[in-house]
Amino acid sequence: xxxxxxxxxxxxxxxxxxxxxxxxxxxxxxxxxxxxxxxxxxxxxxxxxxxxxxxxxxxxxxxxxxxxxxxxxxxxxxxxxxxxxxxxxxxxxxxxxxxxxxxxxxxxxxxxxxxxxxxxxxxxxxxxxxxxxxxxxxxxxxxxxxxxxxxxxxxxxxxxxxxxxxxxxxxxxxxxxxxxxxxxxxxxxxxxxxxxxxxxxxxxxxxxxxxxxxxxxxxxxxxxxxxxxxxxxxxxxxxxxxxxxxxxxxxxxxxxxx
Amino acid sequence: xxxxxxxxxxxxxxxxxxxxxxxxxxxxxxxxxxxxxxxxxxxxxxxxxxxxxxxxxxxxxxxxxxxxxxxxxxxxxxxxxxxxxxxxxxxxxxxxxxxxxxxxxxxxxxxxxxxxxxxxxxxxxxxxxxxxxxxxxxxxxxxxxxxxxxxxxxxxxxxxxxxxxxxxxxxxxxxxxxxxxxxxxxxxxxxxxxxxxxxxxxxxxxxxxxxxxxxxxxxxxxxxxxxxxxxxxxxxxxxxxxxxxxxxxxxxxxxxxxxx
Numbered sequence: 001x002x003x004x005x006x007x008x009x010x011x012x013x014x015x016x017x018x019x020x021x022x023x024x025x026x027x028x029x030x031x032x033x034x035x036x037x038x039x040x041x042x043x044x045x046x047x048x049x050x051x052x053x054x055x056x057x058x059x060x061x062x063x064x065x066x067x068x069x070x071x072x073x074x075x076x077x078x079x080x081x082x083x084x085x086x087x088x089x090x091x092x093x094x095x096x097x098x099x100x101x102x103x104x105x106x107x108x109x110x111x112x113x114x115x116x117x118x119x120x121x122x123x124x125x126x127x128x129x130x131x132x133x134x135x136x137x138x139x140x141x142x143x144x145x146x147x148x149x150x151x152x153x154x155x156x157x158x159x160x161x162x163x164x165x166x167x168x169x170x171x172x173x174x175x176x177x178x179x180x181x182x183x184x185x186x187x188x189x190x191x192x193x194x195x196x197x198x199x200x201x202x203x204x205x206x207x208x209x210x211x212x213x214x215x216x217x218x219x220x221x222x223x224x225x226x227x228x229x230x231x232x233x234x235x236x237x238x239x240x241x242x243x244x245x246x247x248x249x250x251x252x253x254x255x256x257x258x
Numbered sequence: 259x260x261x262x263x264x265x266x267x268x269x270x271x272x273x274x275x276x277x278x279x280x281x282x283x284x285x286x287x288x289x290x291x292x293x294x295x296x297x298x299x300x301x302x303x304x305x306x307x308x309x310x311x312x313x314x315x316x317x318x319x320x321x322x323x324x325x326x327x328x329x330x331x332x333x334x335x336x337x338x339x340x341x342x343x344x345x346x347x348x349x350x351x352x353x354x355x356x357x358x359x360x361x362x363x364x365x366x367x368x369x370x371x372x373x374x375x376x377x378x379x380x381x382x383x384x385x386x387x388x389x390x391x392x393x394x395x396x397x398x399x400x401x402x403x404x405x406x407x408x409x410x411x412x413x414x415x416x417x418x419x420x421x422x423x424x425x426x427x428x429x430x431x432x433x434x435x436x437x438x439x440x441x442x443x444x445x446x447x448x449x450x451x452x453x454x455x456x457x458x459x460x461x462x463x464x465x466x467x468x469x470x471x472x473x474x475x476x477x478x479x480x481x482x483x484x485x486x487x488x489x490x491x492x493x494x495x496x497x498x499x500x501x502x503x504x505x506x507x508x509x510x511x512x513x514x515x516x517x518x
Contacts, residue, residue, distance in 0.1 A: 008357055015360040022361060042384055100278040107279060112500045114463040114474070115493050118481035123303060197373045205378055205467045216379040217468075228379055236372045243371045 044226040049233065056230040062215055066234065069204060069211045072128050073242065076135030077196045081189060083136065084143025088188070091144065092151035093177075102148065109141040113199070117206055131203040131211065138199030142191035150184020151177070183254035190246045197239050305487040313491035323473075323495065330473045333389050334461045337396030338454055345401045345453060346446070349408020356413075363409055370402040378464055392464045392472070400457035407449020411442030444515040451511045455504055462496065473499075 011018045027046050034045035056062055091097050091105065117134060124130035154177065162176045204213035212235060219228035287307060293299045294306040317323055352362045378395055385391035415438055423437045465474025473496050480489035 008355065011355075011357040011361055015357070018357075018361045019365055022365060099274060103276075103279050104282045107282075110501060110504065111497050112459050112462060114459060114466055115477060115496045115500075117466055118478055118489065119493075122481065194371070194373070198375060201373050201375055202463060202467070205375065220379040220383050223383065225380070225383060228383065232376050232380060235376055239372050239376070240368075 040225070041223045042225055044229055048226055049229045052226050053230045053234070056227050056234065059215070059227065062212075062231070065210060065212045065215055066238075068128060069131075069200065069235070070238065072131045072135065072200050072204075072211065073196060073238075075128075076132045076200055077139060077193060079132065079136045080139030080143060080192050080196055084140045084147065084188060084192060085185065087140070088144045088147025088185075089151070089181075092148035098148060098152070105141065105144055105148075109145070113137060114202060117203060120203065121207055126207050126209055128211070131200045131208075134203040135196040135199035138202075139192040139196035142195050143185075143188035146184050146188035146191060147181070150181055150187070153184075154180050183250070186246070186250035186253050190243070190250050193242055193246045197242065201235070302484060302486055305490055309487040310490040310494070313488045314494060317488070317491055317495060323476075323492075326471060326473045326476050327499070329389065329471050330461060330465065333392045333472065334396065334454075334458045336389075337393045337457045337461060338400060340393070340397035341400030341404055341453055341457060342450060344397070345404025345449070346408055348401075349405040349446075349449075350412060352405075353409045353412035359409055359413060363406070366402060366406055366409075370406060374399050374402075375460065375463065378467060381464075382468055387468055387470050389472075392461050392469065395464050396457040396461045399460040400453035403456060404449045404453040407452065408442070408446050411445030411449070412438060414445060415441035447511045447514055451507050454507050458500060458503060462500070 031045045031047060034040070034043045087105075091101050113134070120130045120134045124133050158176055158180075159172065162172050167175070204211045205216060206213070208214045208217075212231065215231055216228065219225075219231065290304065290307050294301070294304050348362075352358045374395070377398070378391075381391045381395045381398075385394055419437050419441065420433065423433050428436070462472075462474040465472035466478055467474075469475040473492070477489055477492050477496065480486075480492060
């Protein structure tokens, strides 16, 4: 049996293990490169990053900064969902509103928001409010768009049959519209979370006094890749966890449809 | 409704939505004018629209935007060239076997879920403050949507077409040329468009965060110098440039997909 065929059979049978093997291979390659070839001013091997993650937490102010960033993410996400829900319903439930305001929403969504980041700092200061505001404007559009699309997809026959069976306005809202809306709301929330993460982190990296942006630039200027990578890994783990929570919630709440 | 009636109704809707956009833009400008000129908004927070307009005219007439514009566009072009080449190649070779798709697609999707902008400080440490760090970041961020959509595109080609082309004696090259590429094209093009958009955004973004030159850098410089009218003018300029580029790419995508 030749090696190629054995590999392909293994990969087909155990995709999970193969995936793990790829990840392990990646980290091994990184370890070797960083240990023997690349200047340690620029890149640290993963073993060292992992070993010194305690030192990142021990750096004065880092736990607080992570707390601040987490707080910014949470508040921005909450605002984005509330505003997105209100706007999405207001636009989606009324066909006239949809026709006149959707183009405007799309127009605004098309603006590269990063160009107005200095304005956010100017209006909201360099503290948490500007990060929250920038996160909200990034997160709110995907929520509005998916919600409008979701409400719009409601089959008219469902509405008609509910009405013909004598459902009141409230009943239609509670038993037809709401269950139908939930999956698209959660889909929007998943995309909105990605937007909030992007907005808050962009603003943090741009200028920061108490959040993690302060420390990323500090570690960069100190040519300390070990701690920089440690901090980035912590943040990436935080982002993955937040994404996963919303993704699970989406899968859970759209189960009834399948 | 007749076909002609549908077309007419659609045209009317489009006309109305166009009107709504114009009315909205006008309302924004009028409110802005009133706030800055009549209601006494601080000129540091909200410069007068007429001043912004004069600054914009001055920027366009003096041509001082050219070095920054060319740098930003050059970075975007280089980053997109890298991300498109690597993304298409990776996507194609992964999509060759369903087993590879099963292994790599979730990995790529998982990395794509991380906000890659986080790695910007690392890129700056690695490549410095100049253009290389922007190109590298833009290429990384653009890579994932292109690779993922290429995989999705080639996987979406109906196996029946592949089998029937093979049974009719198509060579691998012909199979790729006449069956796989046309079948995958729409989704691959969507990936390329998404890749281009995020590449451009991340280039401007990383210029804003830390750079030596470029359009994003110019905006930040003016913000720090408190030259508000000129900064607003530059923001308008960059938004128009980005919107134009996105419109061109979208049109290109639609046309290429329609010609198939």
